[in-house]
Amino acid sequence: MATSDQLLVVIDPVARRTEGESVRIAKDVLSAGATTKVCLPADPEEFARALARRGSRRPVLIGDDRALVRTVSLLHRRRELAECVLSVVPVGGLLSVAGSLGVPTGTVAAARAVLDGVERRLDLLVDESDGVVLGALRIPPAEPDAPQERSLDPAAHPWLRTCQTLVRTLAPSRPARAAVTGGPARLRVEVDGVTLVDLDQPVEAVRVVPGRSGTATVEVHPASVGAAAAPLLTTGRTVSVSGADFHYRADAAVSGPVRRRTWTVWAGAWGLTVPQQE
Known part of the structure; x- marks a missing residue:
C-alpha cells in the first residue's frame, strides 16, 4: 500500500495487561515485515502524546473496540483523521466493531493485513459534541458484547460454589436497568x-449505521400489539432524535440520558487498513 512502511505501534494498556500473548504475536509479525517503533502508554494522556508525536510513521493500534473508538475520536478532535490512515490489530474481548469494518479479528491475519492491506475510506457519524460512531448507533442501548471467559465447573471445584454464594450474598443488588433498556420509548426521529x-408512535428500537456513500442507514422499529410492525427504513445525511430522556449505545459505549441529539455523516472521513480483495 502507498503509505509509510515505518510503523508506530501503540499498544492499549488493557490489551497489554489481559492479552499478553496475542500482543506479543502481533508485535513479532509487524516487526518482521516493517520498521516499527513500539509505544506502551500507561494511561490516556500518554496514549494521546504517543499519537501526537507519530511524525511520518503510520499508526497501528493493538487493542479492542473501545481503544479503536478512542483513537479515532482523538484524531477527529485534532482534525488529523482525514490525513491519517489507521491500522488496527484487534485484541481483547470486544472486537465486533473492528470486524464489522472489515478488519480480521484473528491476530496473525490482522497483523498481516497491516503490512499488506489497502486503505478503505469510511464515513463517520459525528454528533454536536464531536462524539463519533464507527459501527452502529442503537437506541435504546443493546446489551454489550461480552468477552468470552473460561468457566469453571462448580461440581469439580466445591470451593467455587461456596465463593459464588458468598459473593452473591455480599454484593449489592444491581440497579434496575429500566432507565437504560426500558420498554417502548416516545421519540421523534x-x-x-x-x-x-413522531412522539405519538412509541418505538422499540432505533438503529443508525454509517456507510461509505455519504449517508447513513436508519432503521426504526415501531412498537406494536400483536403482529410485529414493519420497520421503517431510510437513508440520510443527518439524523436527529428527540423526546423524553434516552440513552444510546455508540459502538462500545453507552451515553445519556439526553433529550436531543443530532448525528451528521462525514463522508470518507477516515481511512482504515483492510485486507486486499482476492
Whole structure:
C-alpha cells in the first residue's frame, strides 16, 4: 500500500495487561515485515502524546473496540483523521466493531493485513459534541458484547460454589436497568429534516449505521400489539432524535440520558487498513 512502511505501534494498556500473548504475536509479525517503533502508554494522556508525536510513521493500534473508538475520536478532535490512515490489530474481548469494518479479528491475519492491506475510506457519524460512531448507533442501548471467559465447573471445584454464594450474598443488588433498556420509548426521529416517526408512535428500537456513500442507514422499529410492525427504513445525511430522556449505545459505549441529539455523516472521513480483495 502507498503509505509509510515505518510503523508506530501503540499498544492499549488493557490489551497489554489481559492479552499478553496475542500482543506479543502481533508485535513479532509487524516487526518482521516493517520498521516499527513500539509505544506502551500507561494511561490516556500518554496514549494521546504517543499519537501526537507519530511524525511520518503510520499508526497501528493493538487493542479492542473501545481503544479503536478512542483513537479515532482523538484524531477527529485534532482534525488529523482525514490525513491519517489507521491500522488496527484487534485484541481483547470486544472486537465486533473492528470486524464489522472489515478488519480480521484473528491476530496473525490482522497483523498481516497491516503490512499488506489497502486503505478503505469510511464515513463517520459525528454528533454536536464531536462524539463519533464507527459501527452502529442503537437506541435504546443493546446489551454489550461480552468477552468470552473460561468457566469453571462448580461440581469439580466445591470451593467455587461456596465463593459464588458468598459473593452473591455480599454484593449489592444491581440497579434496575429500566432507565437504560426500558420498554417502548416516545421519540421523534428526523432524517434530513423530515420526520420519520413522531412522539405519538412509541418505538422499540432505533438503529443508525454509517456507510461509505455519504449517508447513513436508519432503521426504526415501531412498537406494536400483536403482529410485529414493519420497520421503517431510510437513508440520510443527518439524523436527529428527540423526546423524553434516552440513552444510546455508540459502538462500545453507552451515553445519556439526553433529550436531543443530532448525528451528521462525514463522508470518507477516515481511512482504515483492510485486507486486499482476492
